[in-house]
Amino acid sequence: MLRFIIRRLLLLIPILIGVSIVSFLMVHLIPGDPARILAGQNATPEDVLAIRERFGLDKPLTIQYFMFMKALISGNVKSLRTEKNVMEEILPRFLNTLQLSLVSIIISATMGIFFGIIAGVKRNTWVDNLVMGFSLFGVSMPVFWLGILLMLIFAVKLGWLPAGGKGTWKHIILPAITLGMATSAIIARMTRANILQVFHQDYIRTAYAFGISERKIIYKYVLKNALIPIVTVVGLQFGYLLGGAVLTESVFGWPGVGRLIADSIFTRDYTLIQVGVMFIAVIFVLINLLVDFTYAILDPRIRYGQG
Amino acid sequence: MRKRTWSLVILLVSLSFLLIFAGEAPKYGGKVIYTMGTDAKTLLPPHINDSPSGEVARHIFEGLVEYDEKLNIKPLLAEKWEMSNDGLTYTFYLRKGVKFHDGTDFNAQAVKKTFDFIINGKLRRTNIYKKRIKEVEIVDDYTVRFHLKAPFSDFLNYMASTNADILSPKAIEKYGDDYGEFGKYPVGTGPFVFVEWKPGEKIVLKANENYWGGRPYLDEIEFRVTPEDVTRALQIQSGDAHVTTRVPPVMYNALKKDPRVVIERVPETRVIFLGINTIKKPLDDIRVRRALNYAIDKEKICKVVLQGMAFPLKSPISELLPGHYPVGAYPYDPKKAKELLKEAGFDENHKLKLELATPKGRYLMDYQTALAIQGMLKEVGVEIDVRPMEWGEYINYLFAGRENAKYDIYLLGWSDTLASNVIDRLFSSTNVPPLGENIGFYSNPKVDELIEKISRAIDPKKKDEYLAEVQKIIMADAPWIFLHNVQELILYRKGLKGLIWHSSEFLDLRKAWWDK
Numbered sequence: 001m002l003r004f005i006i007r008r009l010l011l012l013i014p015i016l017i018g019v020s021i022v023s024f025l026m027v028h029l030i031p032g033d034p035a036r037i038l039a040g041q042n043a044t045p046e047d048v049l050a051i052r053e054r055f056g057l058d059k060p061l062t063i064q065y066f067m068f069m070k071a072l073i074s075g076n077v078k079s080l081r082t083e084k085n086v087m088e089e090i091l092p093r094f095l096n097t098l099q100l101s102l103v104s105i106i107i108s109a110t111m112g113i114f115f116g117i118i119a120g121v122k123r124n125t126w127v128d129n130l131v132m133g134f135s136l137f138g139v140s141m142p143v144f145w146l147g148i149l150l151m152l153i154f155a156v157k158l159g160w161l162p163a164g165g166k167g168t169w170k171h172i173i174l175p176a177i178t179l180g181m182a183t184s185a186i187i188a189r190m191t192r193a194n195i196l197q198v199f200h201q202d203y204i205r206t207a208y209a210f211g212i213s214e215r216k217i218i219y220k221y222v223l224k225n226a227l228i229p230i231v232t233v234v235g236l237q238f239g240y241l242l243g244g245a246v247l248t249e250s251v252f253g254w255p256g257v258g259r260l261i262a263d264s265i266f267t268r269d270y271t272l273i274q275v276g277v278m279f280i281a282v283i284f285v286l287i288n289l290l291v292d293f294t295y296a297i298l299d300p301r302i303r304y305g306q307g
Numbered sequence: 308m309r310k311r312t313w314s315l316v317i318l319l320v321s322l323s324f325l326l327i328f329a330g331e332a333p334k335y336g337g338k339v340i341y342t343m344g345t346d347a348k349t350l351l352p353p354h355i356n357d358s359p360s361g362e363v364a365r366h367i368f369e370g371l372v373e374y375d376e377k378l379n380i381k382p383l384l385a386e387k388w389e390m391s392n393d394g395l396t397y398t399f400y401l402r403k404g405v406k407f408h409d410g411t412d413f414n415a416q417a418v419k420k421t422f423d424f425i426i427n428g429k430l431r432r433t434n435i436y437k438k439r440i441k442e443v444e445i446v447d448d449y450t451v452r453f454h455l456k457a458p459f460s461d462f463l464n465y466m467a468s469t470n471a472d473i474l475s476p477k478a479i480e481k482y483g484d485d486y487g488e489f490g491k492y493p494v495g496t497g498p499f500v501f502v503e504w505k506p507g508e509k510i511v512l513k514a515n516e517n518y519w520g521g522r523p524y525l526d527e528i529e530f531r532v533t534p535e536d537v538t539r540a541l542q543i544q545s546g547d548a549h550v551t552t553r554v555p556p557v558m559y560n561a562l563k564k565d566p567r568v569v570i571e572r573v574p575e576t577r578v579i580f581l582g583i584n585t586i587k588k589p590l591d592d593i594r595v596r597r598a599l600n601y602a603i604d605k606e607k608i609c610k611v612v613l614q615g616m617a618f619p620l621k622s623p624i625s626e627l628l629p630g631h632y633p634v635g636a637y638p639y640d641p642k643k644a645k646e647l648l649k650e651a652g653f654d655e656n657h658k659l660k661l662e663l664a665t666p667k668g669r670y671l672m673d674y675q676t677a678l679a680i681q682g683m684l685k686e687v688g689v690e691i692d693v694r695p696m697e698w699g700e701y702i703n704y705l706f707a708g709r710e711n712a713k714y715d716i717y718l719l720g721w722s723d724t725l726a727s728n729v730i731d732r733l734f735s736s737t738n739v740p741p742l743g744e745n746i747g748f749y750s751n752p753k754v755d756e757l758i759e760k761i762s763r764a765i766d767p768k769k770k771d772e773y774l775a776e777v778q779k780i781i782m783a784d785a786p787w788i789f790l791h792n793v794q795e796l797i798l799y800r801k802g803l804k805g806l807i808w809h810s811s812e813f814l815d816l817r818k819a820w821w822d823k
Contacts, residue, residue: 032699036706039431040356045742046434047356054429082348082506083487089506096508148537155545163541164533165342165548166508253342253533253542255507263345263534268699 001296008289015285016278020072023277024065027270034268038080055080068274081269089272090257090279096166097249097256100179101241103172108180109187109234113227116191120226121218123196131188138185147178147251164252175252179245183237190233194226201225228295235291239284333805337821338527341814342539342548346507346532349490352472353430358812361469363510363530366817367408368472368495371399371418372463376809378576378629378724380463384413384473384496394458394765397466401449405519407475408500415451419443420476422453424483432470439465458763460770464725498523498817507532524805524820543568543798550799550806552814556614556671559796568798572616573808575795576625577722578729579617579670581663581680581788582747584714589651589659596785598647599716600637602687603680607639609791612672612679617791622778623729625792627810630726632775634782636789644687653688660690664704665718667695671793677718680788708741709748716788717746724811726774727761734758734781749786 035052036043052058056067071077077086119131154174155163162171198204199222207217246258261276263269347360352368355361371385382388385399405413422443425436439459444452455462465471475494482489493501498520499512510530514523531548533539536555542548544565554562554570562570581599589595605619621633653659661684665677674695681691696704705717721744723729732738735758736750757777764770782789797808802823807815 030699031703033703033706036702037699043356043431044434045738046438047431048742050429050434051431078487082490084491084506085487092505093507148541151538151541151545155547156541159545162547163545164535164538165531165542250534251538253531253535253538255505255532259534260507266697266699 005289005293008285008292012282012285015281019278019281020069020274021065023274024061024068027268027273028061028064030265030268032268034080034270037268068271071271072275077271077275079264079269079272081264081267081272086272086275089260090276093255093257093260094279094283096254097242097245097258100172100175100245100248100254100256101238104176104180104241104245105183105234105238107176108184108237111180112184112187113191113230115184116188117195117218117223119188119192120195120199123192123199128192132192135185135188138181138188141181143178143182143247144251146181147174147248150174150178151252164254166254175248175254178251179241179248183241186237187230187233191226191230194229195222198222198226231294232291235287235294239287242283242287243280333524333818333820334822335522335524335820336526337524338529339525339550339803339816339819339821340529340531340548341816342531342533342542342551344532344534344536344539344553347504347510347530349486350493350501350504350510351430351486351490352474353425353428353432353436353470354486354490355469356431359530362813363512364469364472364493364495365497365813365815366499366512366528367493367497367501368469368474369497370466370469370472371401372467374467374724374809374811376807376815378627378809378811380467388463390765394460394763395455397453397455397462398446399451399453401451402519403449405496406517407477407494407496408515409475409477409494411475411477413473413496414448415445416448417473417476418451419445420479421472421474424474424479425470428483430486435465436471458765460762460764460767461725461727468724499528502527523817525816528816540798543800546800549803550797550814550816552795552797552812554796554798556616556796559614562798567801569801569803570796570798571808573795573797574627574810575722575793575812576627576724576810577670577720577793577812578620578623578625579673579676579718579720579790579793580620580623581716581790582719583716583786583788584712584747585750585786586709586748587712587715589653590661590715592651593785594647594651595653595659596788597637598644598651598687599684599689599788600785601640601647602644602689603683603788603790604639605636605790608676608679612675613791613793616671616796617793619791620789623733623781623787623789624726624774624778625723625810627792628724628726628729630771630774632771632778634779637782637785641687648687648689655688658688658690660692661715662692662694663716663718664694664696664701664714666698666701669698669701670718670720673718673720676790705746706740706742709739712740712746712748714746719746720793722812727758727770730754730761730774730777730781731758734777734786747786749781749784751780751784754780 035048035057039048039051056064079086079089115131119128122128151163154161161174165171207221245256246262249256249259264272343359345359347363348357349360350364352364355364369383372380373383375381384402386402388397388399390397425433439455440453441456442454446452478494498515498518500515502511502513504510512528514526516522536553539551540554540558543551562568583590583596585591609617609619619636621636622631624631663677665673667674677693681693684691732744734749734754736755738745739748740746754777757773761770761773764773802821804822805819809815
């Protein structure tokens, strides 16, 4: 197992080099002169030239790439927009996104698994239909629309919760629910499907034949096996939330990394985009590793790093 | 008895006045949360080139002079100033007893150190001052003299800009080599002191207890970042924030009915226009350009598309700017437009086809305005292909240079505090892409000559005359389709008083207070 983990961690190096090249090429393919955008519309021609020279934007692409990698290795990559170290911008925002995503995944996993179990156990009844209808609604609702609606009701009309921003524990509730709605719907559907699949297994039929109670069958035999694939889904969804929370972060004014990278694309802040993308890639790889690790714990049949 | 009665009447009247106006007297205390769409980039004044950074910085820093809300220059850290007869020297007499937030004294040495830092540096605004200032001389502790390279009629305006705010000499010593670091630790002389900056989230300032102009009424201001304009409006309604700008016009009627908030239309100097590529056939024909101006109903666009949030341009310059001359808009006259097009060789059998490039979401209803114009030009037989683009791509498209200028007409906006700057930057024949902003490649030697005269005109009357003449020429030449001057909506909680909106897009909270 340890060898497996070390091997996966070592794989990060070629992955990061690949991501750095791809993200570097992609940002330079986006139309738009970053020097002009950074200089602002009221800049003089001299201002634009000065910015281009200062940030090496007038140099050949290969030189620019090596300048970037040199700064990256020394931990001194500066944002073109603010001229601060990019990690000063990325890290606190990432922690905010992590906080939002964690709360969101806890809410959505709890709700999704709970309703998925009910739907699976009460399969083909009105309860099942209601839950699945709700999950379809959850997947279909645009994040933007749901976020504004929740703020209108709970902040403006009722005054129970704040309308966006970050501060107390109350500030995280509405964005976490908004962000997690689609995820909870997906988890509910997957849980239901897995439960139905496990119910049809021979060992479950045998358990019934032995006269074991339905409650025990569900909690001891069905759930444990049905939830193993759900762990993968939850892990992947968590990774998706980390990188894809940009809409929720924008609607609620949550200072997260998704919004930071999206804004950087509009302002052509090349260095921040590149480091941001690499950072998210590292996190995603680590999350995948964690998921695989959890998988092995849950299912004793799975052992990594063995022949 | 009579005397006593009169005394009583006078006393009662005085008391009544006191009671009436007691409610209006500013009160100390409280915090204001100003929710903004974008975070500041930097709080280092000579490095600022965006509105959010400028808005925050103006509460912390001060310059020798400043603009009032009508864009007139007024004293600030300088109590008065003198200009030499040849316009090459400006002497400023500085205010005494002012300290920076770090305890350093404000004096002539601090002014010289600031401008040496600007001129010798590589800040974003270095060039505009380096181009004009030859030397800064300390006459005595509270008198400083600026020697210019040539007479420059806008020198005081440049000194009123936030880019010329005075920096603490101690801060320059400590952070001068790293603009990124310097921008995080602002130390000025202003009414508010910097407390903290959480990037992407908020900037917090607190009252300067020792401010030379008297302690501000508010204890604290928080500039909070909320990108979505609908969310900002909801925050004001719910009380989670107290003031915002850039409110979606569609929410105007609903917000007007909400007793918790106040919504106001305020002026802005931003002008919106369709630039014309004057070197591309047939747009090099003045008849075609004038025809396009006659074919568009600007009143209707302002009323219907922009929902009353704009008014038609009478000149290339906003009427809010000193130096504006109301030449008069091209009236809506589709018949005249068709006549001019026919003269230029276009009719039902030979239609004029043009591309209209536009950003989407950069300006108020920009894309919708382009679509409306497409419809209006169709009425006079001009076929328009509207091409919307993301802002970065759009800028790239427009600044491709003379050989690669593929555009026909393009929608753009310009916001400025200086009439002469608008004329110089947008109409000077030497200021063309890829670096300059005369994107339509307009060229008129008379305009170039007037631009030079305006720059050197130290007599305000002569300057206004030149400005009036140049505006008339430009309107007649029609290098643009002159559209409108936009307004802004500001929204704030009832009870918040004393806020001042400057048409240069600066919401001034320095004298704001809570009436409760």
